Amino acid sequence: MPSITVQILTYNEEQHIERAINSVKSFASQVVLIDSYSTDKTVELAESMGAIVLQNKWHNNYARQLNWGLDNAPITGEWVMRLDADEYVTPELAEEIKNKINHIEANINGIYMRRRIHFAGKWMKHGATYPMWMLRLWRKDYGKCENRWMDEHIVLSTGETIRFDNDFVDDNLNSLTWWTTKHNHYATREAADLLNHKYKFMASDTRDDEDKEQAMFKRWLKENIYTKTPLFVRPFFYFFYRYIIRLGFLDGWRGLQWNFLQGLWYRFLVDAKIYEVESKIKDAKDKCLAVETVVIAEWGLKPPRAN
Template identity: 55%
Template sequence: MQDISVIILTFNEEKHIKRCVESLLAFTDKIFIVDSGSTDKTVEIAESLGAKVVQRPWVNYAIQFNYGIQHNPYNTTWLMRMDADEYVLPALAEEINQKLSGTAPEIGGMYIKRRVIFFDKWIRHGAYYPIWLLRIWRSGQGACEESWMDEHITLTSGKTIQMENDIVDHNLNNLTWWTQKHNLYAIREVIDLLNIKYNFRNFESVEPKFFGSQEQRTRFLKVKYASIPLFIRPIIYFIYRYIVRFGFLDGKQGFIWHFLQGFWYRFLVDAKVYEVYHRVGKDKKAIEKFFKDEFNKDLTK
């Protein structure tokens, strides 16, 4: 077992949690789960596999995950972030076993590629692979940024390296679940985009930088995306992904994925932005009040 503990956030993940935890047991038995009141067998399954589980009411992803970092019961040199619907490939587990203990002290974090499986199809194109994510970092040297959407782990010190093998994101829920989840995501995405313009609150986040890490480049492009007119930007983004970046090579599953995730979802976000402007205008205080009244979300905290 390596000197690493893994933090996972869960809520009703009985379809995924066994697969996730079992993939981790190839290199660690130190698995810490912060559950948000699951009503299915998530906790039972996780504890049967040796994971430690605590309950904490959901606030948002960053607060929940940082709670996991701060209350991690394992005193390990390294921490790792996993989502319940992800799993580690055997080749990555072996790579962690081979490299972790011998990593140079100046290395503070490790980037890992994530591959997305949709309708049992690996989405290889449309700029969707490889997606490099900082998933392993030294204890005390990383935290989850407190953005409304697309939260990344940020390092306070140390250099980074890239691992050769992958984490797999393969959600087993149906398409209705997927669309409902993304409808909820869209609200957070709206807040994140509006925050770029209105700066409702300041928080430590990834520095927008085109020639930086992937999350820095993603943040840079998001800032630029936010400046494009409503309803034009999802069209441009879909064309870029499906045509320019060869998303059409992913077949029928790829068309569904790139259309839903790359156009429908982005269009829905713009429609919700339009709704905000239509309902209360573009005054900052009026927008803050709208989200507090409609969604009980305080944009200043």
């Protein structure tokens, strides 16, 4: 079987890391952690399970950290798989990888897999949440992560892609307080991306318009339709679409929490941050420069392509 390196980014993930590593043991020839100087037992646990751990300072940019790992880790696998610390591979997907990876045609350089999201212990099957197809396995040296603040994906330099049939699972075990704090940070980065889409104050990576994969289609909808809908109106439309039209209510009370928090509260918070910035810069002569100053000086976000 071709060798596979699984790369995981971590910061204080002692609650998840053993589950993640155990889920890939049956097919991974190597597990590499790119750790942002965890202060808990993440590194100790990972090393005890045979993982290689490199540490690199976090700069508010997932893509930069992942690409740093691709460039600096001693990767030995012919294939590389990206896995978040709070994710795990289902036994069915692990078996599929083992059975199929040896028979991939030479022109195939990337493999899409379905992501399941669990929220408060329940699988969110409705509300346009499942399935989400993501490119998570690619031939070494053929894939990089887009340099964006949010909504970043793996991009292939060349080659075709295929889809596997089974799922990996996103199941964070932290508290709701932790979740809302994390999404507050996400909202800042999302607002920066949307402001950049409008004012074009920094260069960031974009995908080819010919790419019709699901994630790219959703980005197209966001950048060409969602962004043209008025602030503070669009989160309510989005919630209605997910919860009513796409049947999010079928996931019960947890489905209501998930769609309200992730589909309405989070999106409203993003709009509030955008509104705050645009209120500050309304009298600025050079609005692009003014927005860039807020994003870098006040929000502390480095440019997506910064070294």
